[in-house]
Amino acid sequence: MKKAIFYLLASIILFSNCNNTEVKIKKPKLVIGIVIDQMRYDYLTRFADRYQEGGFNRILNDGFSLENAHYNYIPTYTAVGHTSIFTGTTPSNHGIISNNWYDKSLKESIYCVDDSNYKTIGNEGNVGKKSPHRLYTTTVTDQLHLAQNMQGKTIGISIKDRSAILPVGHTANAAYWYDGSNKNQWITSSFYMDELPSWVTEFNTNNKADDYLNSTWETLYDIKTYTQSRTDDNIFEKNLNGQEKPIFPKDLKKLRAQNGNYNLIKTIPAGNTYTVDFAKAVIKGEQLGKTKFTDFLTVSFSATDYVGHRYGVSAVETEDTYLRLDKDLADFFSFLDAEVGKGNYTLFLTADHAAVHAPSYLQSLKIPAHYMDTKKFRDYVLNITQKYFNSKELIENVSNYQIFLDKEKIESLGLNKEKVAQKLADEIMNFDKVYKAVTARTLQTTNFTDGIMNSLQNGYNQKFSGDVLMIPFPATLISSRKGTSHGSGYSYDTHVPIIFYGNGIKKGRSSKKYDIIDIAPTISNLLKIEAPNGTSGIVIEEVLEK
Template identity: 65%
Template sequence: MKNSIAFLFLSLLIFTGCKSEKTVPKKPKLVIGIVIDQMRYDYLIRFSDKYGEDGFKRIIKDGFSLENANYNYIPTYTAVGHTSIYTGTTPENHGIIGNNWYDKYAKKNIYCVDDATYTSVGVDSNGGKKSPHRMQTTTITDQLRLAQNMHGKTISIAIKDRSAVLPGGHTANGAFWLEGKNEGKWITSSYYMNQLPAWVTKFNTSGKAAAYMSKPWNTLYDINTYTESITDNNPFEGKFNGKEEPVFPYDIPTLKEKNGNYEMIKAIPAGNSFTTDFVKAAIVGENLGKSKYTDFLAVSYSSTDYVGHQFGVASKEVEDTYLRLDKDLASLFSFLDTEVGKGNYTLFLTADHAAVQVPAYLQSVKIPAHYLNSKALRTYINSITLKYFKSDKLVENISNLQVFLNKEKIESLQLDATIVAQKIADEVINFDNIYKAVTARTMQTTQFTDGILHKLQKGYNQKFSGDVLLIMMPSALNRSSKTGTSHGSGYSYDTHVPIIFYGNGIKKGTSKKAYTITDIAPTIANLLQIQFPNGTTGLIIDEALK
């Protein structure tokens, strides 16, 4: 009897142990981060009836979708968004405060990834002189490399250089972006390598870029079914050079010569398809997901942003771009299933920012919307300093809605920079379409816990930001053109984006809880059981993880 009980107990232990071991998910062989440039959350809903089952709908159905995810800082620009996604923190820590900004030490405007220390690889131009040196913290891609003693690969791909360089982190094995103009090639920087890999050279000589540019852009489906968008011919859309009206079809072979030749592929849906082709080539060429280590593939789809800027949120061009992107994603997911294997990869999909409806369109339907005159703003600010401090030379630069004071001039006049900044903030609020104005001193001495000033504070970097920070009215753009759209604010139309997790280690479901973009990196780090990026301020989204 005792022997029977002992045998039963041992059998139960063995069975329980085996069952437990099977339920522990292995780490993914490949993590894929997909960032869609300028994707509003509502694009998932607006175009849902026309999406297929294997693109967006597949990862929503079988993955975990956050319905209330937002950016938690200002400014919502491309470089800042990509950096915040991958570092798990905001500009106050990671240091990327714009795509371009005024360097108050060098006294010049700088671009986020320019680096003359390095040379171009794959092209004779300066297009490859880039690096992530201005990003002050690590990324999830860096931490994965460090956790595996620099084993495992990180490959980062985007049409835009900044969207490839920053997600790849400081330790990427390769980051590739598109040189348009007369090239139509994927290139890189000597920061990563001294020559292009054979698979990149083969792709560049395959003729794919020329093939895409030889086809017209017409709607994927009958344009009359695009009822989610406003009329095709309207005054709120920008036009390609050489085309009189912003209407389908677009004769790309004819238009390309007047629109930068291969630069034009960036501004049409074919740019996303071209990116997808290159991503597939990278997976094969780099043998991603094939070793005993976990690899990371960072992908950014940039053409959505170019189309959005030119035609606006409500255009048929934007709708068609997303319907075509849905097919590109379905193709990529199927490719991952075959090449890496279902259950062997984890991905997340999000956006680097969203976008506002064209203000002129909003005005036409009686919704308050505005345009800021930046030249008039500078004149007004100079008039403030002239009135109160007898000089109109106290401002050194105004850019990205930030005022940089001329500290040397202020000191020479024996003025107090803090008082000058506060007077500008007090008075500039009277300028049309400026909604709020605060000084750097306020950012340093006051803790805002919610609202628009909280977001401004998260985007303020004491070392790099200006002396006075401005916020425009809702639905306002800082531009003279009344066609197309842009982004950069802390309002919901710019901050509300999709975040979808899918694959190995991810639950099925949705959440309506509030999350921020900085929660992605720590969630992926926890899934991989590695250290968070060193500036992380986001939290683990534990309800998305098995």
């Protein structure tokens, strides 16, 4: 009897120990953060049966997909999206409130990464005078460097400068972007280095861009099979310069001179292929994933955004771009297997924002949609200040759906700034394209816990944002009636894919609601490092192996 009790107790202890034992997971040698510019979540589902096994479907089937992931702030622009992904927080904390915005202290419009303190490395031009100095928090890549005592390498690449610079933060070894026009070079800033590495110079010398541009863009498959898109010849898309209609085929060799020469590569699917070419060169040239330290590479695909803006959400060009990107990703993943090794890397794939269907197209279907005339709106605002305060000199700037007041002028007239701002917020509600309006003071003193006003509050930065902020009606743009854009807090702009894959990641999917700012703390947890210093997101526990 005593022996039986002994064995029973031993079994219970052994079982308990087994349940409490975590599987020790080795850290990845390389983390890759992939951002696809302007990718809507439904591009995964709309084109699902056309994707091959090795691209999107590989990471969907073998990784963890968040099917209800959203941006939780306004505005949904490129610089803001890339920053929020890697900082784990919103513009209210990290300070990047748009691509361009009005600087209240300088009293001029500024660009998010411009910095005249540095020079271009790679050529004698000015497009390399950049740095992340306007980013006020750390990124997950910064934290990885700090955790490893500045060992390991963190590098960002993209055709767009802001998409290369902002993800890798302040301590990056390098950020590279493409200088097109007549230059055709991948360049960087003296913020990072004094001269280009030899492998970058060699890549630029190989001149792959001409191979892509001296060709014709035709659909990957028979154009009749593109049933998820509108007919190729329609009135809702912009032409390339030199084309009478925005249709296939597109003779790139003939059109390049009229479309910025090498800049044309940004606006075609080959721009993504070219980015993969450079990503491979980075990994080989810098020997990423080859040491005992974890390296981090951020890769942003920008051609999808240029194509989307020009042709819109439902264009054959957009569908073809994603089918070709799928092939590029399959090629890149196979390269990672061979160069870094299966099980040695972790990646996530997401987007910096999504996009709305062209409002003109929605209008043709009798769906409410609008275009806002910014000059008409500014005149409307000035008439308000004239009517109630007998002056048209109280407005310093109107941009990004924000009004900046001239506080010195208001004070000189003996007016109260808060009363002027509130009167403007009340009165501009009568403008036909404005759906909601609120003062900065309200955002500072009221806590909006959910909905679109919460998104506006998350995007509001007390130091940099305006005095009155507006939200237009759904499906409202200030661009032309052809093509599309983004920037709102509505689901068509906020709903994006988030897929985790590789070392330390479970297989599965979830329809729970998560925010884009949850990526950075999740990757930080996987790497067992401190999260970025402004993080307001959460760790997505269900994606991580334990």
